[in-house]
């Protein structure tokens with residue numbers, strides 16, 4: 001079924017498959033949203049907030065949330081709320097260009113600069129949107145690949161940012177009689193053709209290896225805030241091998257070059273406190289994913305490495321920190337890691353490995369989230385946002401930018417789809433009146 005022919009506007013925010021016929025309404029503008037992840041839910045909320053449209057939200061899974069539920073690194077934005085609320089503090093004037101530069105660098109020449117600039121510009125509205133859902137944002141951290149502190153995490157998040165955002169978005173839709181949710185409904189076809197490609201994938205370098213199921217295909221990701229707060233990565237001999245704050249792709253590449261393809265993430269209690277992740281670490285510990293050790297010798301014993309090697313490494317790191325010159329290129333040292341100087345200092349250890357985090361290829365969209373056909377023009381009535389889209393980020397996506405993309409383009413898609421649906425119904429009415 002063609003969206004416009006039966007006055008359905010389709011908003012693809014999951015995968016590019018299609019839309020089922022869903023009880024066509026008489027004259028009410030209607031938007032069908034395929035996919036109830038972060039992008040789809042944002043689109044649904046925005047469509048309802050900005051227009052009196054009817055929303056049909058379709059998801060193939062029995063519950064909403066998609067892979068967005070697994071993300072945990074917060075949202076990178078241009079504006080940070082000073083108190084987790086609306087009283088926003090604008091970053092320095094160079095903030096916009098620096099954010100764009102960081103994202104373009106990660107994209108390695110493959111990003112869509114116009115869309116990226118729009119993403120960064122509109123990121124300034126995201127804290128207010130998140131706040132309007134009743135989600136408070138905490139202090140910003142400097143996530144890997146970002147040259148500035150600009151990644152925010154919901155205060156209440158236990159493991160996942162998105163679990164908090166997703167439940168807030170679901171709550172916003174739940175009481176709305178104009179929103180119908182169809183779970184367990186897989187969209188199988190669209191009478192439209194589109195020529196996106198699935199070119200790139202992006203990795204999380206720090207997915208946790210569960211000692212009881214090391215080969216489990218689905219892994220939890222360590223919040224990158226922990227790296228941002230001063231965690232170090234060690235190889236099997238107890239030596240650092242990469243700048244922990246380098247772009248994720250670089251860290252992942254370095255880790256995959258290790259014989260075991262895994263590393264140990266070592267973080268001490270002050271860094272955990274600084275990252276506000278004590279609850280997260282506790283929950284990991286309860287699941288057997290984290291080991292604790294008191295002081296350097298205990299850390300060496302737990303890792304099975306030579307204490308002298310580890311001590312030398314930690315001391316070298318302290319020197320790098322003091323001088324701001326690290327042989328591995330690290331330039332930001334948020335907290336001091338001084339296990340050898342303070343023998344009683346508590347440390348946390350996790351085995352980590354790179355894991356697939358998402359895809360970066362897919363449908364091409366314009367700044368109104370309209371899906372572009374192979375020849376370049378927009379496909380009438382079809383909008384997309386989130387991971388189904390390609391090209392926005394290019395070769396790699398910085399932490400917090402995929403979530404940002406869902407919020408910015410998801411809302412854009414919802415808004416423009418609702419407008420298109422209203423325009424289509426208005427056109428029908430005018431045609432009918434003319435015929436009468």
Ligand SMILES: Cc1cc2nc3c(=O)[nH]c(=O)nc-3n(C[C@H](O)[C@H](O)[C@H](O)COP(=O)(O)OP(=O)(O)OC[C@H]3O[C@@H](n4cnc5c(N)ncnc54)[C@H](O)[C@@H]3O)c2cc1C
Nearest residue numbers: 014035037038039060066068071073187386387400402403
């Ligand atoms: C472990 C992990 C960590 C991540 N960490 C970060 C991070 O640090 N920072 C960041 O910015 N991003 C991160 N991401 C990526 C980010 O979370 C995702 O890109 C984003 O949440 C995708 O949202 P989405 O709504 O586009 O897709 P999803 O959340 O995947 O939602 C898609 C929905 O579409 C549904 N669907 C699919 N096919 C069909 C069909 N045929 N019919 C009906 N429904 C269908 C699915 O069931 C799903 O519910 C991470 C992702 C993972 C998995």
